[in-house]
Amino acid sequence: MLKKTRFSVAAALALSVSATAAFADNIKIAFIDPLSGAFAATGT
Numbered sequence: 001m002l003k004k005t006r007f008s009v010a011a012a013l014a015l016s017v018s019a020t021a022a023f024a025d026n027i028k029i030a031f032i033d034p035l036s037g038a039f040a041a042t043g044t
Contacts, residue, residue: 034040
């Protein structure tokens, strides 16, 4: 009985997480750094 309850809870949790992930928006992350000039630490 306990095994069936744990499985049901795990299945419900997995379904709710996957449903929210399916409708999530894309997040874009940008790296802004000078690549040339006097302040260029990463460029050439």
